[in-house]
Amino acid sequence: MSIVSNKKVYAFPNSPAPRRPVIFDSGICNGCNECLACQMDVLYPNQAKGAPPLIMFPDECWYCGSCVEMCPRPGAIRVNHPLMQRTIWRDKGTGKLFRL
């Protein structure tokens, strides 16, 4: 968290929700852009070479996982379940609850 008192403020419309249907690990992603095979064209090439693509139209994602499927570097992208889609399960033995 940064100090906010002198933070530059820009004017933006609201972001669509969910805003991050997929999450890139910039330490693993090398910006090869194979994930641009996205069925909906949600992802766009980053102008910065080697950087992960931009999530241009997050509201159009249908969570097919094609981006992950096409990615040659395991762990570089993962599907990020929106909060209302985080399912719950319990351990049969202990009854302990878990959440996606």
Next chain:
Amino acid sequence: MSKGEVMEWPYPIRYEVEREVAVDVLVLGGGIAGCWAAISAARKGVKVAVVDKGDIVISGAGGAGCDHWLNCPNPCSPLTAEEVLEWESKSNGGYFNGLSRYIAARESYDTLLEYEKLGAKIRDTEDEFKGAAFRDEKTKFLFAYDYVNKYVFRIWGAGTQKALGFKRALYDECKRLGVEMYERVQATCLLTEGGKQGARVVGATGVNIRTGEFIVFEAQATVMCLSRPQRIWRFVSELSGFPTTRPHTCIGNGHAMAWRAGAKFALMERSSFFNTWTDAQGYPNMHCQSGDSSAHGGTVIDANGKEVPWVDGYGRVLKTLSERYQPAPGQKYTGERASDPEYMLPRITPDLPEHVRNGEFTLPFYLDWPGMPDEERRIVWNVMIPQEGKMKWNTSDPYSRAGFDPTRHQPLNYDLMTKEPMEWWREQYRRFGEMGDCGGLVTDWNLMTNVEGLFAAGDQLFASNYHSHAAATGRYVGRKAAEYVLKAREPIITRTQVADEKARVYAPIRREDGIEWKEFNAGSAMIMEKCCGAYKSEELMKIGLWALKKVEEEDVLTAYATDPHKLARTLDVIDVITVCQMIVHASLGRKASSKFLNFYRVDYRQEDPPEWDKFTIIKQENGEVKVGKLPLEFWGPLKENYDAHNKDYIGHVKE
């Protein structure tokens, strides 16, 4: 890019730039049906192009995977091609596509074997499930649902990288055969001789959804393999991703284009309900918590570990787990999604809420993965879920990362707590159709429509079904289109039709302001929900038609898009408005209610009166809408007609 910067469009802009392509067979839509159509046409030696909005290696409703292969007579099954049609015919009161279903039944096993030849996996070659009740030991095929009749295969359809999934196999074969692939191109209009509605189709136009380039395709034969409409009655602009079963690119462009060209449609008045599959708040579909779909047969328990009873099609309680995977006494076989008791799959008892209310069961319910036999748990969790379209990367992968272990963990069940179990009918969650029940093109035995040179397969056909039907009909239509090409006259494109289409396509880009695509979809969905929704009447539907026309004739003239991507979405919603009108026309044409069509008119309340046991047919002639009728089973004797049209076809199971 940092906050506050505006990014320049990342692709070169080529608005107005026109490119011309000439081929023998033009396939619109590069999904399962489209790729198969392209492959079988190319194998006949003709020049083929496929046009798709996505990257063909993974595009379309079947791009993300496929876990079972439906309705497939084969050497392990006692069922014939005629018999496997029965459950759908009876469940739908005859409102199904016997013609395309029969083609699929005759050729789907051949198509499956061809997938294997292309390198895809269709057998348990590693003997992972040796001895399981769902395995045929000789062939190593695995079957789902009905282990006695063995006519639904479990398959390995997903994958592009390490595993060679079905779509990847098709893509590689298209490349090998020299099929020209036009990716990220949205088809916008069918071109006809003289630009006339109903005249022979001689190609199509398309626009690149990244660059805005315009492409004119000239072709002897054009094959429609686009998907079915969505977002007709409901549109949620955000949060809509999970509960859908098709990408939003599947929007009905093909329906709208073929309608404008004068093609004939059936079943457009039909709709269906899927309450978890259309709603942003809906539970992520098929996340394996209710013992249905891919997880069929799963044991559901209550908070105290008490098992919820399963019943057969006639409502009799099943005593053993193995009975969930076989027909009950009196049933010939069971069919996925069959609603007729004679064919209905075993299911969780539909009166479960009563048992909860009288205290017999304690909420909540869980799916008891750990309590399932090992091979059932493994086949569903390890094989079917990761292969089912879009489930690998949003179910098995994230669940595993979060520590989910099916041998120890029980997912909380949502469906059984919030609705009548297995009850998918709810008034306000209407959709165009899912598997096997939606409107589309009518064809002859060559899968050619009433418009010469215009063919159709897969989801483009009325009452289409999923992967195996798309693949088999695609493979069939490619053959037929190639045969047509050999006898067809030279196609001549009318330049004024191209110029008119170009003007229409680019209009939203030329404007400086106006209505954007989402508002159009929200607007048309509202009209449909209110005027052609749960309860229909002549006057209400005519008001709806008037309102849709107003949107089309006035508001669409203010449609506004700022880049090629949003232009494509805008063209999509203009097509949605067209499809909405098609639905209202068909609905006005049926002056009776029908439980099979989920169609209720308050001014004609009688359900399914015998005089209305007919298909309502719609088409346009010189811009006028014509509504007609076709008898059920208009396709005639199935076996005789199929054989007469396919004398030269050599299949693996040709009778």
